[in-house]
Amino acid sequence: MKKTHLLLIYICLISFVKANQIDIGIFTSISIPKKIEVFMRPDFNISSIQTVTGILYTVRWDDPAITITTQSIYPFFVAPQGTPVLSNGYYYQVFAAVPMIAMAMNANQEYLMSSFTYTNGDCAIFQIIEDEWTQANNGNVYFELVGIEVTGIIYHADVLFGSIGGNIVNSGGDTTYLGTSTGTMTLSGYNGIILSWQRKVNEGSWENIPGTGGLELYSEIPPTIGDYFYQVNIQNGFCPIAVSGIFNTVVVAEINMNLIVLLEGAFDNTIMTTHLNDNGLIPLSQPYSSPPWNYTGNESVTSIPQNVVDWILIEFRESEGDASTATADKSVHREAAFVMMDGTIKDIDGQQNLKVALSLNDNLYIVVSHRNHLAVISAAPPLIVNWNCYYDFSSGENQALGGTLGHKEIGTGIWGMRAGDADSDGLISNTDKDVNWNSEAGSSGYFSPDFSMDSQVDNKDKNDLWYPNRGSWSHVPE
Numbered sequence: 001m002k003k004t005h006l007l008l009i010y011i012c013l014i015s016f017v018k019a020n021q022i023d024i025g026i027f028t029s030i031s032i033p034k035k036i037e038v039f040m041r042p043d044f045n046i047s048s049i050q051t052v053t054g055i056l057y058t059v060r061w062d063d064p065a066i067t068i069t070t071q072s073i074y075p076f077f078v079a080p081q082g083t084p085v086l087s088n089g090y091y092y093q094v095f096a097a098v099p100m101i102a103m104a105m106n107a108n109q110e111y112l113m114s115s116f117t118y119t120n121g122d123c124a125i126f127q128i129i130e131d132e133w134t135q136a137n138n139g140n141v142y143f144e145l146v147g148i149e150v151t152g153i154i155y156h157a158d159v160l161f162g163s164i165g166g167n168i169v170n171s172g173g174d175t176t177y178l179g180t181s182t183g184t185m186t187l188s189g190y191n192g193i194i195l196s197w198q199r200k201v202n203e204g205s206w207e208n209i210p211g212t213g214g215l216e217l218y219s220e221i222p223p224t225i226g227d228y229f230y231q232v233n234i235q236n237g238f239c240p241i242a243v244s245g246i247f248n249t250v251v252v253a254e255i256n257m258n259l260i261v262l263l264e265g266a267f268d269n270t271i272m273t274t275h276l277n278d279n280g281l282i283p284l285s286q287p288y289s290s291p292p293w294n295y296t297g298n299e300s301v302t303s304i305p306q307n308v309v310d311w312i313l314i315e316f317r318e319s320e321g322d323a324s325t326a327t328a329d330k331s332v333h334r335e336a337a338f339v340m341m342d343g344t345i346k347d348i349d350g351q352q353n354l355k356v357a358l359s360l361n362d363n364l365y366i367v368v369s370h371r372n373h374l375a376v377i378s379a380a381p382p383l384i385v386n387w388n389c390y391y392d393f394s395s396g397e398n399q400a401l402g403g404t405l406g407h408k409e410i411g412t413g414i415w416g417m418r419a420g421d422a423d424s425d426g427l428i429s430n431t432d433k434d435v436n437w438n439s440e441a442g443s444s445g446y447f448s449p450d451f452s453m454d455s456q457v458d459n460k461d462k463n464d465l466w467y468p469n470r471g472s473w474s475h476v477p478e
Contacts (some may be wrong), residue, residue: 422466
């Protein structure tokens with residue numbers, strides 16, 4: 001016979017063998033109390049002249065009072081190998097059979113191959129198991145047909161008599177807005193009677209939720225913001241109570257942000273100019289994706305709204321301490337927005353305030369960054385009334401951390417962010433002039449050395465804005 005023919009026969013034989021498998025499952029007897037039955041289920045037809053030549057599997061249980069008595073089932077004759085072995089709180093019993101008698105079997109039909117009765121163990125859990133112990137002790141599931149391995153899957157792994165807590169899944173996700181439902185929480189995979197659902201808020205204690213006994217489904221509208229945790233107590237008969245897995249949702253409030261900030265470069269008398277907008281120079285997408293901001297938001301518009309001065313980047317930080325402790329690692333939200341000519345900060349439609357979903361556990365601080373002005377951070381937590389947040393950086397010296405060092409009086413009693421930080425490194429230095437301004441001097445457009453934001457990089461930017469502010473730095477904690 002030619003080698004190519006032999007190769008084809010070999011490939012076909014390998015493909016056939018790999019397609020065949022025998023699966024295993026463990027069940028409780030439907031007619032005899034305290035009897036466990038183990039079934040095999042081939043996914044192919046086995047002829048009456050073929051023999052299952054190898055069976056191996058391990059049953060594990062957790063109750064030390066259990067003793068088992070094995071029944072021999074024709075034609076498999078599966079028997080325990082030695083005595084149960086205790087490991088990590090479980091008892092492992094390996095079962096095996098070889099050789100057996102040939103028997104025809106149909107594909108996808110279950111065949112009883114082993115059973116055992118047990119004493120005690122009213123709250124036991126029996127499992128066909130594959131774990132570190134079975135791996136180390138040659139106890140993993142194994143089937144062999146006429147000398148060829150046909151091991152399949154464990155299609156039913158557990159017989160449960162004890163209390164099993166199960167797990168909670170939720171259709172609503174892990175964030176809940178204040179005033180809305182948590183979404184339907186569903187308990188699954190449990191064994192026993194549902195005694196009650198329990199709730200814990202933040203670092204509080206677990207409390208039973210009245211009227212939840214017997215409920216597989218539960219939802220509620222949390223009354224406050226914070227971290228909400230849910231679990232379920234389960235008991236089967238007189239077995240010890242089991243507790244389900246924990247589901248956690250963070251309840252956040254959508255806070256309406258009423259914020260005001262002024263940019264020194266664009267400020268003129270009482271309002272800011274909109275020269276960049278008037279000349280169609282403001283980009284349609286937020287400009288803070290590059291260093292040092294590395295902001296990944298995708299804010300963009302099809303056209304820049306009227307009265308927009310420029311894009312700014314708003315950041316919210318939470319800290320237990322004062323503003324000096326609100327470092328970058330305390331950031332909870334960032335968002336690009338528009339600053340308007342009157343200093344108000346608006347969403348990208350140019351009309352609405354920013355609305356930010358936050359779960360406030362500590363003091364809130366607001367950071368405002370601009371591409372060529374020194375960033376500022378609120379010196380104190382803002383006033384929040386009925387989920388409306390109010391903060392006006394322009395209203396006084398002490399509104400920004402650092403006072404006169406943190407921002408600048410740009411009009412009588414009017415305070416704004418210092419202009420002159422062309423490279424946005426938080427320091428107005430010679431580099432901003434010698435490198436950035438010099439390279440763009442005489443240009444017109446949307447350039448960072450255009451500190452006056454009039455679309456022209458000229459001497460006014462250097463002499464009127466960079467020079468008076470040189471040596472200043474941002475007081476936003478890093």
